[in-house]
Amino acid sequence: MNTAIHGMIEELKERIDADRISTNETVIEQHSKDESYHTPSNPDVVVFPKTTKEVSEIMKIANQYEVPVVPFGLGSSLEGHVIPYDHGISMDFSLMKQIVEIREKDFLVTVQPGITREELNAELKKYGLFFPVDPGANATIGGMAATNASGTMSVKYGIMRDNVRDMEVVLADGSIIHTGSLAAKSSSGLHLNGLFIGSEGTLGCFTEITLRVYGIPEHITAARACFETIDDAVEAVVAILQAGIPIARIELVDEPSIEQVNKHSKTNYPVKPTLFLEFHGNEQGLKQDVSFMREIVQDFQCSEIHFETETAERNKLWDARHNLAYAYIHGHPGRKLMVTDVCLPITELAGAIRHAREALTRLDLPGGIVGHVGDGNYHVLLMIKPDDPVEMEKTNQLNEEIVQYALKRGGTCTGEHGVGIGKQKYQKQEHGDALQVMEKIKQVLDPKNILNPNKLVSGTLQDL
């Protein structure tokens, strides 16, 4: 630890209770990593603010000492977002997890960033409401806003960027702004809300987030549809979307992933390429949608379709889907999770998944394919040994091929996990000269490059 850090910690102690400023080895180690295969790196100090004012004080001191600050939620990121490669402060939001206000009749809730999506939904349920963005992890709302997370229901309810109406943000110099308002729409000012969502801690620390929430649907029907080939399953998805059936969830789980699900969640699902589906609506409309969907899947050799109308069975199905990454992790002790995350226009999806399958076979990698296929987003899950150079080379080769396939067809290198450090090498290719615009914005809002430096975009302008 250098002298600047030491001086800064002393100054922090004048503003924040000493027991919320930690250099304890275990605490440091907990903040050195995320859930990905990326190499850990220690922060110098972990600080646990309790209020927006404290976050602002910490940023002012960090700015004065030019010490990096990495906001930290639960560490469930998948591309190294929260790993402090430049050391400095890991700002842990676990003590800021209040629900600030529920405006039930406006379908709005304001929370602090440290609350998790499951904690929030437990509270919202009392009001007949729910928040639909549901990434695999029980992530914090702050982390989900920082990566522009999405999930199984985004095909109907949208992604974080669609559901965050306002944020209170502490900037690099400690000043505090709001990025939106409580209005459902606005053409006032430049749209900072969308810019800060998905900024991965590089533009500011979120201290309050106002979310749009929804009434729990009157009727819900979930289904599991099994197919003979993954191609048939994906083509069925495309047909359902093109028929305009307003589906709430449509998830692909391939055979290796069904095997992991069965082992981990004690289910007994047929080991076949499977779609997990859900419909939300009124009773009559839902019946008509479901019967139309039934007709369509028959055209694609659907061998079995099983409906779950009971809440308990439905929850079991979706828990199994959500726990899939953990099923892989627990099924492969000593290995680390690596997940691809491209998203393409829907007509390119079947080809992309076929291509990924072929690449897995060719490279002899044991991976599962799952995805939010209604959005054109799919993942290959691999359990790897990061210290095995041959395996790492094959894994990187796979990721490279998958990303190149997507970028050539108008897609993106990351549909929902974000850039972190894992997707930085594709930023120039994906965004072209727009990357320079992003870098200029980063530079003007964080001139000392202290906010999660060298993640997402570089803080120093590249010659493009």
Added chain:
Amino acid sequence: MNTAIHGMIEELKERIDADRISTNETVIEQHSKDESYHTPSNPDVVVFPKTTKEVSEIMKIANQYEVPVVPFGLGSSLEGHVIPYDHGISMDFSLMKQIVEIREKDFLVTVQPGITREELNAELKKYGLFFPVDPGANATIGGMAATNASGTMSVKYGIMRDNVRDMEVVLADGSIIHTGSLAAKSSSGLHLNGLFIGSEGTLGCFTEITLRVYGIPEHITAARACFETIDDAVEAVVAILQAGIPIARIELVDEPSIEQVNKHSKTNYPVKPTLFLEFHGNEQGLKQDVSFMREIVQDFQCSEIHFETETAERNKLWDARHNLAYAYIHGHPGRKLMVTDVCLPITELAGAIRHAREALTRLDLPGGIVGHVGDGNYHVLLMIKPDDPVEMEKTNQLNEEIVQYALKRGGTCTGEHGVGIGKQKYQKQEHGDALQVMEKIKQVLDPKNILNPNKLVSGTLQDL
């Protein structure tokens, strides 16, 4: 015209056909105004580019001569957005109105900015598709993206920002970027798409826009519901939204506005506070939604409900609604249109409209109230004489009171028309220190302040 302008025009002529560079008095006058009450101001020259490359050449030359450039669609803006108060170039996009690509099965269409929404929809209809954002004017898609426009269907389909997936943009220095991709969602890079939408020509000129489009709904039912008081009508809207009925349109039209509609559109609607509604969906679901809505409006003394299931009658109803502003304009020759545009959380809407009504009565101003009430957005339409100082003072007083009421309750000064020059005075109050962030972004992306200067945000940093 000063020497710099003269030199610049000569240089423009080396790149652009001379007949597409105009200083003709009529052409200049056409580009000096919009549809609002704001004072006209002439550009020095109007240029009609045909390609992105030409737009880039024009920007490079303008940048070199430090001459302002105002992008111009059809001039249907309502807050002076396209009026070139600093003179220079009015860049008219009427020759760039091609449909570049229709990706029917991806529900995507790429257009040049000069195409109007009606022209686009006429073409999309051949594919069973439609684009749902429908401001009152038959505006250009470029203009709609520049103001983040919305309309009667935004309660279901979202606003421009929700429906633009990618844009090709020419920046101040002539460089060309893309702001998004064809993927339905992305967590790659900073989100420039949302930032440029609604930027009112201050950050760049849009040269191609990729839109999300929708399948024409299987079944559509429209309705007109009359109420005894405007309060009852608004409370019915709030109840319908809170019941979670997935409504596609829900528009309020007050008595004076119904009178204008009847005169202009040769309709014979009862002169009562009225809701225009529409439902999109499958047959069974729609029946259930409509019957639930019927029950709800009965609770609010709905005196008459009339359904329009025939396409022709339905179109007549919505044409009448869309032509409302023109009905006012044609009904008041010699006067100019002034429209308020606040948007509030839905629970504040009834109070806001009551307050606006009281202010109209107190100030003795003859205004109509209409609105996209499902979004919490409403307008007061006034036909004014801008050169009558007493009337202008009362009008400004009304606008001020309406905006203050909204801002105090978490709303915005403009739900869909944008800032232009008319709402600049509220930017500091609405956005606080966030305005400085907007100004920094403007400054770093347009350092010479040539892109629609002194609109929306100032190009020079304010001391806040």
